[in-house]
Amino acid sequence: MKKITLLAVAATISASAFADMNLWDLSTGDFSQDWTNTALISTDDNWSGVASVMGYRGDELVAGTGVDPQTILAPAGLTPGLVVDVNANRTDPNTFLTGGVAEFELTNATVALNGSGTADAPSLNFFVNASGRTNVSIGYLLRDLDGSADNSVQPIALQYRLSSTSDFINVGSAFVADASSGPSLATLTTPVFATNSLWDNQAYLEFRVITANAVGNDEWIGVDDIRIASEAIPEPATMVVLGAAALAAAARRKRK
Ligand SMILES: [Ca+2]
Numbered sequence: 001m002k003k004i005t006l007l008a009v010a011a012t013i014s015a016s017a018f019a020d021m022n023l024w025d026l027s028t029g030d031f032s033q034d035w036t037n038t039a040l041i042s043t044d045d046n047w048s049g050v051a052s053v054m055g056y057r058g059d060e061l062v063a064g065t066g067v068d069p070q071t072i073l074a075p076a077g078l079t080p081g082l083v084v085d086v087n088a089n090r091t092d093p094n095t096f097l098t099g100g101v102a103e104f105e106l107t108n109a110t111v112a113l114n115g116s117g118t119a120d121a122p123s124l125n126f127f128v129n130a131s132g133r134t135n136v137s138i139g140y141l142l143r144d145l146d147g148s149a150d151n152s153v154q155p156i157a158l159q160y161r162l163s164s165t166s167d168f169i170n171v172g173s174a175f176v177a178d179a180s181s182g183p184s185l186a187t188l189t190t191p192v193f194a195t196n197s198l199w200d201n202q203a204y205l206e207f208r209v210i211t212a213n214a215v216g217n218d219e220w221i222g223v224d225d226i227r228i229a230s231e232a233i234p235e236p237a238t239m240v241v242l243g244a245a246a247l248a249a250a251a252r253r254k255r256k
Pocket residue numbers: 034035036108109110224225
């Protein structure tokens with residue numbers, strides 16, 4: 001028993017060395033990431049330099065090709081489970097054939113997703129704390145980086161969840177059915193924006209931008225210029241909440 005516990009602790013420690021899943025506190029300001037600082041990701045599969053972002057390869061989240069990523073809601077495939085992924089310091093989206101998540105140090109640097117037989121449904125995940133916040137929104141720019149002859153239908157979905165253990169919930173309005181164009185074109189950009197009152201005041205809010213292994217060779221799609229914005233819940237609303245709490249406390253005192 002003890003051995004298992006120690007192994008679990010060891011696994012947690014080794015995972016955290018390559019991860020930063022700390023919740024970005026939106027009360028301190030918007031979360032933003034445009035990947036301009038190419039030093040944040042310098043080693044394969046190591047996200048420790050990037051605050052509140054993780055990349056996952058999505059092994060076995062789905063079988064086969066051409067599946068709509070909106071229908072993929074599990075956090076990870078059963079085997080091998082969550083696989084942390086980033087191919088660091090790449091410069092070659094036309095010829096880099098390893099599926100998953102990659103950092104491309106282009107003139108306008110970005111992190112990108114590309115499905116494959118191994119990377120069944122790769123994703124970028126963002127972790128925020130929206131306590132005391134309202135009008136929470138997420139925006140990003142999808143960029144076709146792939147100027148090769150490949151011409152996939154490359155769908156990109158946005159999902160969220162309100163606990164670290166539940167399945168994801170798809171945001172249908174943010175779905176992009178094909179974020180790529182081609183062949184031999186790396187020009188298409190698609191802005192995505194979503195807001196939802198269900199994100200208000202959530203202490204745990206995780207977003208996932210996910211694709212799925214397309215039919216034929218997938219194209220690299222950059223997920224760039226990410227911004228998660230919010231506003232403070234207005235004072236009067238806060239006062240109402242505090243007032244209600246005070247009244248409840250007074251009522252409890254009276255009953256005693
Ligand atoms: Ca960029």
